[in-house]
Amino acid sequence: MYRTIFSYVIIKVYGDFPERILNLCAKNQISTWNVHRQKGYIELCIMMKDFKRLRQIRGKSGVRIKIIKKCGFRIIVSKYKLRMGMVIGIVLFLAILKLLSGFVWDIEIVGAKNTSKEEIIGLCKGQGIYIGQYIKNINTVISKDKILLDSDKLAWAAVNVEGTKITVNVTEVKSQIPEFSPSNIIATDDAVIKNIKVLSGNSQIKIGDAVQKGDLLISGTVDIGDRVNFIKSSGEILGEIETKIVISKPYIQEMKKYTSENKQKFVLEFFGFKLPIFLGETKGNFTENYSKQQLQFLKHKMPIILHKKQYDFFTTYNAQFKKSELINQIEIEFEKEVKRKKLENVTVISREIYQDDTSVTVEYIIKHIKNICREENLIITTLN
16 A cells, blocks of 8 residues: 555666666665566566666666556556646545535434334434435434334334434334234135134134135134133134136237337436436337336445336237137136135136137136135123
């Protein structure tokens, strides 16, 4: 680092006995490094200030010196010292950086599990804590007290200023709803019971029973002698459910063919102000993909968000399909529908194919296994 700041040169020493230069350097206390013996010459590094002395003391040593390269900060400065635009730009950059360092660049929420970070950031904004706020205008003590007053979900909060970042540490209020709140388990769908697993409560069904949506499966009332206890029911009841899935496909379909053409548009968001950095409108047929990224500098988040939209262009054409091809399309879509609905242990009971002049329709009747439990709180009324 010292050598880079005060600059050094890489030189080539040649002549009858180029090794003499090393003796001269040692005698005059001149430091050298990276010494390499090449064919006919010696290559080495020497500080800029020592190089001027070396040229004076080499005398009649019979060696010649040639500069290969100059390195270091002073060399760069001297190279650009006459370019006032660059100097002014560096000064402006440092001044702007100093100015912006007095504002909030990022807000980090620590400790939130059940409360969304967006909700806490909204509470902070209500107290004047937001990206772009002048840091000296933020009173961390008063702000954290007001955040606690405005939220019934937080038990404790602390607002800390860390450079240009605000860190909000929170502890949430524990649920006030007692875990033993009495409840029943009722059916979510019409089903045939296949498996019963009761963890607490009084089972009202047995395997093989047919139940309807809303029927009582596990009761939260348990008779103990001459009195009734109310408990929180829990368990897993697996039922076989019958479902109909209908999918249609037309013979003539509009298809897409993507071209090699694509386009990107960028928008810079700075302290809430958005600056488009593109010209013109996007016309034609395209699909749009959106993403955003908060820029970082030396692993620190900056108050600059880059919004990106990518447009992939395509042309359309009409394609005519055969009945067998449409049935294959429907089969693929049926599999996707089963995965999308996360149906388990699916069995196809029937598969009916209908067709007319314009389309083919397939009607599936399926059975699948599902946990049909839904908790419902007990409403207890005491009559005197």
